[in-house]
Amino acid sequence: MVAFPxxxxxxxxxxxxxxxxxITTADWHRPxxxxxxxxxxxxxxxxxxxxxxxxxxxxxxxxxTPTTDTITHPMSLFPHGAAWSNLREAWSNVNxxxxxxxxxxxxxxxxxxxxxxxTTAGFALSVLRPKYARILxxxxxxxxxxxxxxxxxxxxxxxxxxxLIHHSFIDSYWAVWLPAGASAFNVVLMQxxxxxxxxxxxxxxxxxxxxxxxxxxxxxxxxxxxxxGVVSVFAVLASWKDFLWPLLVITNPDRxxxxxxxxxxxxxxxxxIFLAAMFIACLVPIAGFLIFQRSFLRGPGLSGAIKG
Amino acid sequence: MTAIEFQGVSKIFPDGxxxxxxxxxxxxxxxxxxxVGPSGCGKTTALRMVAGxxxxxxxxxxxGDRVVNEISPKxxxxxxxxxxxxxxxxxxxxxxxxxxxKLRKVSKKEIRNRVQSAAAILGLEDYLERKPGAxxxxxxxxxxxxxxxxxxxxxxxxxxxxxxxxxxxxxQMRAExxxxxxTLGVTTIYVxxxxxxxxxxxxxxxxxxxxxxxxxxxxxxxxQWPANEFVAGFIGSPAMNMVDARLTRANGxxxxxxxxxxxxxxxxxxxxxxxxxxxxxxxxxxGIRPEDLEDQSFAPEAxxxxxxxxxxxxxxxxxxxxxxxxxxxxxRFVARIDPQTAARxxxxxxxxxxxxxxxxxxxGSGLAIYDQAGTVGDRWPASRLSPASASST
Numbered sequence: 001m002v003a004f005p006x007x008x009x010x011x012x013x014x015x016x017x018x019x020x021x022x023i024t025t026a027d028w029h030r031p032x033x034x035x036x037x038x039x040x041x042x043x044x045x046x047x048x049x050x051x052x053x054x055x056x057x058x059x060x061x062x063x064x065t066p067t068t069d070t071i072t073h074p075m076s077l078f079p080h081g082a083a084w085s086n087l088r089e090a091w092s093n094v095n096x097x098x099x100x101x102x103x104x105x106x107x108x109x110x111x112x113x114x115x116x117x118x119t120t121a122g123f124a125l126s127v128l129r130p131k132y133a134r135i136l137x138x139x140x141x142x143x144x145x146x147x148x149x150x151x152x153x154x155x156x157x158x159x160x161x162x163x164l165i166h167h168s169f170i171d172s173y174w175a176v177w178l179p180a181g182a183s184a185f186n187v188v189l190m191q192x193x194x195x196x197x198x199x200x201x202x203x204x205x206x207x208x209x210x211x212x213x214x215x216x217x218x219x220x221x222x223x224x225x226x227x228x229g230v231v232s233v234f235a236v237l238a239s240w241k242d243f244l245w246p247l248l249v250i251t252n253p254d255r256x257x258x259x260x261x262x263x264x265x266x267x268x269x270x271x272x273i274f275l276a277a278m279f280i281a282c283l284v285p286i287a288g289f290l291i292f293q294r295s296f297l298r299g300p301g302l303s304g305a306i307k308g
Numbered sequence: 309m310t311a312i313e314f315q316g317v318s319k320i321f322p323d324g325x326x327x328x329x330x331x332x333x334x335x336x337x338x339x340x341x342x343x344v345g346p347s348g349c350g351k352t353t354a355l356r357m358v359a360g361x362x363x364x365x366x367x368x369x370x371x372g373d374r375v376v377n378e379i380s381p382k383x384x385x386x387x388x389x390x391x392x393x394x395x396x397x398x399x400x401x402x403x404x405x406x407x408x409x410k411l412r413k414v415s416k417k418e419i420r421n422r423v424q425s426a427a428a429i430l431g432l433e434d435y436l437e438r439k440p441g442a443x444x445x446x447x448x449x450x451x452x453x454x455x456x457x458x459x460x461x462x463x464x465x466x467x468x469x470x471x472x473x474x475x476x477x478x479x480q481m482r483a484e485x486x487x488x489x490x491t492l493g494v495t496t497i498y499v500x501x502x503x504x505x506x507x508x509x510x511x512x513x514x515x516x517x518x519x520x521x522x523x524x525x526x527x528x529x530x531x532q533w534p535a536n537e538f539v540a541g542f543i544g545s546p547a548m549n550m551v552d553a554r555l556t557r558a559n560g561x562x563x564x565x566x567x568x569x570x571x572x573x574x575x576x577x578x579x580x581x582x583x584x585x586x587x588x589x590x591x592x593x594x595g596i597r598p599e600d601l602e603d604q605s606f607a608p609e610a611x612x613x614x615x616x617x618x619x620x621x622x623x624x625x626x627x628x629x630x631x632x633x634x635x636x637x638x639x640r641f642v643a644r645i646d647p648q649t650a651a652r653x654x655x656x657x658x659x660x661x662x663x664x665x666x667x668x669x670x671x672g673s674g675l676a677i678y679d680q681a682g683t684v685g686d687r688w689p690a691s692r693l694s695p696a697s698a699s700s701t
Contacts (some may be wrong), residue, residue: 200394203361208408208455209382218407222398 056282063087063279067272086276094269096258096277103240103257104284106176110239111232113181118231119224122190123216127202137191143184152248155179159249175249180239186231193227194220233292240285311337311495312358312463316367319353319519327353329519331367338493340486342510344500346542350519351499352467358497359388359465371462382411387456391468393448395440395455401427402436405454412459419458426454429488446477453485463495470505482509503543507531515539537593537674540667546598546631548667549641553594555587555668561613564594564666567637572613574664583677584668592677595667598631601643601659603651610660620657632657 012028015021027033062070066083073079090096121140125133159169159179169175197220205219221228243259250256253264258281266274312335319328328350335341343351356362358369360381368375376384387408395404405423414422427433430450440448449469456464469485470478486509489496500506506513507527514524515538523535534540540548553566555573562573562584578584604610621640622633625647632643632651643659651657668677 198392198394200390200392201396203359203381204388204390204394204455205396205407206361207359207381207386207388208459209411210407211382214411219396223396 056286059275059279059282062272063276065272065275067270070271070275083272086272087280090273090276090280094265094273094277095261096280098254099256099258099261100280102255103259103281106173106246106257107236107239107284109173109177110180111235113177114183114186114235115228115231117181118183118186118190119221119228120216121187122194123220125187126191126194127215127220128212137188140184140187144188152244156248170249171252171255173250173255176239176242176246179245180235183235186235189231190224190227193224197223229292233288236288237285309337310334310370311339311372312497313370314354314367315370317354317357317364317369318366319350319357319362320365326519328357331519331521333514333521333524335495335497338495340489340496340498340509340511342498342500342506342513343516344503344506344513344542345516345522347501348518349516351501351514351516353519354516355388355465355467355497355499358384358463359386360384385462386465387459387461387463388465388467389452389456389469391471393440393452393472395448395451397440400437400439401432401443401451401454404440404451405436405458408455408459422458422460423454426457429457430454445473446481449473449481453488457488457492461494463497464489466496466498468500469498471500471502485509503545507543513543515542517542533678534595534667534676536676537595537669540595540669540676544597546642546644548595548597549636549639550593550595550669551636551639551641552591552671554591555584555589557588562588563613564592564668566594567635567639569616569618569636570613571616571661571663571666572611573666576664577666581668581678583679587668587677591671593669593671593674595669596641596661597665597667598642598644600662600665601641601645602662603632603645603649604658604660605650606646606648607660614660614663616659616661618657618659620651620653620655623651623653632659634659 012021013025016023016025023033023037061077063086064082064084065078065086066080069076069079091100124130125137125140159175162169169178201219201223202215205215210219240257241259242257243263246257247260250260253261256264258277262274262277262281265277269277314331314333317328317331318326320326331350331354333341343354345351353362357364358371358376360376360379364377368377370376371384371386396407399407402423405426406419409419409422423436424433427436430453432447432450432454435443435447435451440451443451449472452469466485470481473481482505485498498505498509510527512524513527513530515522515530515535517538523530523539525533530539530543534543534548537550541550551566553564556563556565562578563570564573573584601616604615616636618634618636618641620632620634624631624633628647629644630647630649630651632645632649634641634643634657645651645659669675670677
């Protein structure tokens with residue numbers, strides 16, 4: 001008999017109770033179903049772990065393995081001990097620490113720019129609903145169909161010769177932050193979330209005396225934590241791994257992020273140290289996911305707001 | 309003094325629907341006015357126009373002596389209780405109550421005092437630090453009420469505030485809201501589709517249908533003197549029985565015949581509704597309330613002209629009373645009779661009708677027949693627009 005872990009069993013029972021399960025509790029009592037589906041689930045789980053977690057674990061192992069061991073015995077587990085010095089050398093000698101900081105600055109700025117634009121635009125289109133909101137939404141949606149590559153040249157020209165300012169943004173982080181904010185996907189995501197917030201709450205706030213800014217800051221934003229988490233994760237991850245645009249607009253190596261610097265330094269760096277640098281680069285997205293996963297997998301968190 | 313007044317108010321939605329059509333109504337200071345009607349009758353739209361949440365297409369709304377058509381909700385000095393509570397889920401009960409005051413720049417001390425006193429009135433003192441998610445339905449409803457109370461507004465607007473509560477809690481909250489309104493003396497417009505709530509809570513009730521006002525008067529008068537067939541059928545539970553009938557005169561008495569039955573119209577009723585005489589020989593719609601019927605065994609003194617012989621088709625025992633269903637011509641009637649009745653399904657049943665309380669309506673227009681032929685009398689319109697007459701009744 002396959003012994004399922006308790007949470008899995010409980011989750012299955014809940015799914016059956018809520019009518020979401022294709023296989024009922026009675027079906028699970030049949031040995032053929034229990035063994036067949038149970039084994040398939042187990043195999044799938046093992047497969048997913050190997051495919052998903054395997055490369056990360058291999059990278060972690062290689063980051064602290066001497067280069068010679070990685071080359072001669074790639075599949076062995078520390079045949080001649082661990083080389084923790086790889087991490088230290090990557091951080092100080094290869095200057096990963098600096099690129100790491102650059103990446104954080106770029107990611108933070110891009111995140112802020114995306115959050116500000118997405119929340120304010122989503123709020124305007126969904127809650128304030130001006131007369132032309134539908135046209136604006138349609139225009140926004142059409143931009144989703146334009147491939148990013150097509151925009152590279154006009155965007156580059158705009159960064160070199162920005163309108164009104166007449167001062168090139170090249171080699172400045174603004175060159176990454178400002179275009180990051182112009183994300184139609186985030187605006188649409190935010191707008192859809194705001195559309196689903198109970199309108200009675202906005203009306204109650206208006207009667208309580210809240211103007212548009214107060215409504216946005218004190219009512220809508222605190223109720224939007226889940227979607228803010230989602231947009232934040234998307235924004236930070238996208239910025240962390242973005243290669244092409246920072247390569248084009250930030251030419252000074254001292255200001256470049258990890259995603260741009262790592263491929264450049266590969267040829268001049270020892271493999272073990274390079275892999276350690278890669279591992280350091282991966283840490284933030286992994287940590288970010290672990291911290292935020294609950295916030296964006298959770299429900300909308302409106303319990304008690306309204307009775308439907 | 310008039311607190312809120314509708315002057316020919318209409319709401320026309322972009323698709324052309326007239327949700328409210330030419331509403332004229334004056335609500336007195338401190339009055340508890342209930343808007344009642346079936347779904348889609350325009351009662352909530354009318355309320356939302358007072359709140360400033362819907363634009364007014366035609367006419368004007370006055371709060372006090374100020375036309376508020378162009379005034380924003382926050383400047384109207386009203387507080388609204390929503391059907392779904394609409395509490396701020398991320399704020400505690402105390403913060404929910406204080407939010408409106410904070411935005412109005414009331415001092416912290418004053419806010420604390422008002423929140424405490426509202427919490428004391430509503431029994432929420434122990435829950436002030438909880439978030440709405442940790443409260444029961446009844447408690448959330450109280451917080452929604454509290455949010456209105458702390459503001460000390462000119463008027464409360466309540467949009468079906470009890471419809472999400474279970475039956476027992478609804479009865480309890482109904483009484484609480486009523487006594488609260490009496491204590492605070494704040495003008496209140498209360499929207500409901502539940503005629504029991506309307507009857508029990510309102511100083512006056514305004515019955516609406518398809519965007520138009522059908523009748524506005526005290527609950528007792530709306531029940532006893534319905535303006536038309538719709539009001540007669542809507543107010544009262546079970547609904548008034550209606551049947552096509554004919555008024556004739558036989559042996560000097562006015563009789564009303566329907567199906568195989570004939571009743572003698574009480575002389576007192578003719579005095580009250582002289583217009584009936586002009587319908588002699590004409591068809592009318594007869595209305596009999598279920599509570600105006602009784603098993604003959606409990607009214608042995610009834611005259612033959614009050615009797616109705618029929619067959620019981622369904623018997624619903626409710627403990628304190630029995631509802632008996634029976635056919636009358638092509639219509640189905642319901643009688644609310646004594647629980648000790650011997651009436652059984654499929655067996656003959658002799659009922660007695662209180663012929664002093666019959667209702668008559670003109671078949672085409674559906675208007676009740678009272679004083680003048682073809683028109684409703686002045687018994688209810690007298691108080692229709694004037695709040696002053698409501699307080700005198």
